[in-house]
Amino acid sequence: MRKRVVVTGIGTVNPVGLSVTETWNNLLAGKSGIARVQAFDPEEWGLESQIAGEVKNFDPGAFMDRKEARRLDRFSQLALAAALEARRDAGLTLDGELRYETGTIIASGVGGLSTLVEQVRNLRESGARRVSPFTVPMIMSNGAASLVSIQLGAWGPSFSTVSACASSADSIGVALDMIRNGRARVMFAGGSEAAILPICFAGFDQAHALCSTSNDHPERASRPFDRDRSGFVLAEGAAVLVLEEESFARERGARILAELAGYGSAADGYHVTAPEPDGRAAVKAIEVALTDAQASADEVSYINAHGTSTRLNDKVETLSIKKVFGDAAEGIPISSTKSMTGHLGGATGALEALVCVKAVETGWAPPTINYDNQDPECDLDYIPWQAREIASGVVLTNSFGFGGHSTCLAFRKYEAK
Secondary structure (H helix, E strand, C coil), X not given: CCCXXXXXXXXXXXXXXXXXXXHHHHHHCCCCCCEECCCCCCCCCCCCCCEEECCCCCCHHHCCCHHHHCCCCHHHHHHHHHHHHHHHHHXXXXXXXXXXXXXXXXXXXXXXXXXXXXXHHHXXXXXXXXXXXXXXXXXXXXXXHHHHHHHHCCCCCEECCCECECHHHHHXXXXXXXXXXXXCCEEEEEEEECCCCXXXXXXXXXXXXXXXXXXXXXXXXXXXXXXXXXXXXXECEEEEEEEEEHHHHHHCCCCCCEEEEEEXXXXXXXXXXXXXXXXXXXXXXXXXXXXXXXXXXXXXXXXXXXXXXXHHHHHHHHHHHHHHHXXXXXXXXXXCCHHHHCECHHHHXXXXXXXXXXXXXXCEECCECCCCCEECCECCCCCECCCEECCCCEEEEEEEECCCEEEEEEEECCCCC
16 A cells, blocks of 8 residues: 555645644635835836735744844745744654654745846846855755755755746645655645746736736735736735655644645646646646546535636636546635735745645635626636635645646545555
8 A cells, every 4th residue: 555645734825824724724714915015116117016915024034043034045044943833833852863854845936036137136236246155046046945854954855946936835745745755754845936026017017917907906806716806916925835745744633734645736737827727737747636536526525716817727727627527627726825924926836835734734715705796607616705615625726837847736624544
C-alpha cells in the first residue's frame, strides 16, 4: 500500500488576515481585503487599475531579526511568517535525523521582483557601488525556500517550483509525491508572492487583464463568474502547509487536519496567456487528481475554483467542471475566494489549498462575494455571498497559470485505516 500523506499545520499572511484564524473568520464573513494601492501612487504612474490585495500591517520584525529582514525581499519575509505559523500549528520540533527528513518547497511566480526593480534603479542613478551585495540572494525564486530551510532547521530537499499561478499548488503536489516516494517524512510546502509594483500593474494593464472599472469601490472589483466581471485584482501574500507521512504523524501524536489525497497536473499546449477554449488541461488535471485520490466524481462535496474574475478563465473553468462531472456539476458547491483576497499569483494555489483544509476540518465553505448577475456561460452553484455548510467528502482546488499550466489538488477528511 502506498504511503498516505496528511496535513498537520497551516500558516498564512494575506490580504484578509495575518494568521489562519483571522483569515478564515474573514473569509467566512465575506470580508474583502481589496483596497486602493498603498505601496505607491498608481496615478503617478498613469495606471488604469489602482487597487490591489495588499498584506496590511505586516511587521517582519515580529518574525525575524530586523537587520536580517532588511536583507530579504518581501516575498521571503511573507513566506517565513507563514511557515513559522504552520510549524507552530503542527507542534513540530525538528532535531536529530528528522532535520534531514524534512524538506521545504516554497514556490513563487516571480521571486524578488521588488528587489530587482530597486537595485536596477540604484545602478542607474548611483552606479554599481550602490547596488546591494545581497541582490542576487534577494531576487532568486528559491530564496523563500532557502530561508525557511535555514530558519526552521529543515535540511532535506529544498527548492522552488515555478508554473505561474499554479506554482504553489504544484509545490504541494510535488511535496506529496516526495513523501509517498520516501524522499522525506515531512514537507513544508506552499508559496509566496509580493509583486505589488508599477511594472506588474503596467504589464497586466496593457494585457487588459486587471479590473480597472472599480477603482472607486475596490471591494466590489473581484467578481468571479459574475456577468459583469472585468478582470482580476493583483494581490500578495503567502501560505504554507505542513505535510507528513501518516504513520509519522500518528507516531508523534500530531493533530491531523486533513488528508492530502490527490494531485493532478497537465498543460494545454495552446497559448502563453489564454486558456484553451475546451478546457482540456483543466479537465485532465481534475480527472488525474481524482484518480490519484482513488475517489469518484460523486464524492466531491466542494470545489475551490481558480475563479480569477476574468472573462475567459471563469467561462473555461465552468465548462471544465461540467465536462468532468456532467449533470452532477450543478449540485457541487463552488466558490472563488479570490473575490475577497484578489489573485496572489504564485502563492494563490497554496492559500486556496489552505482554504480547502479548513473546509474539510470545519465542514464550511467560504462564499463568492460580488456574485450578483448570472452569466449564462457560468451557471453553476458558486455559493454567492453567504458561507455554506458542506457535506463530508472530497474537496478540490483548481489552479491555472500562464503558459497553459493546470493543477488540481484533492483533500478529504482523515480517517485511520
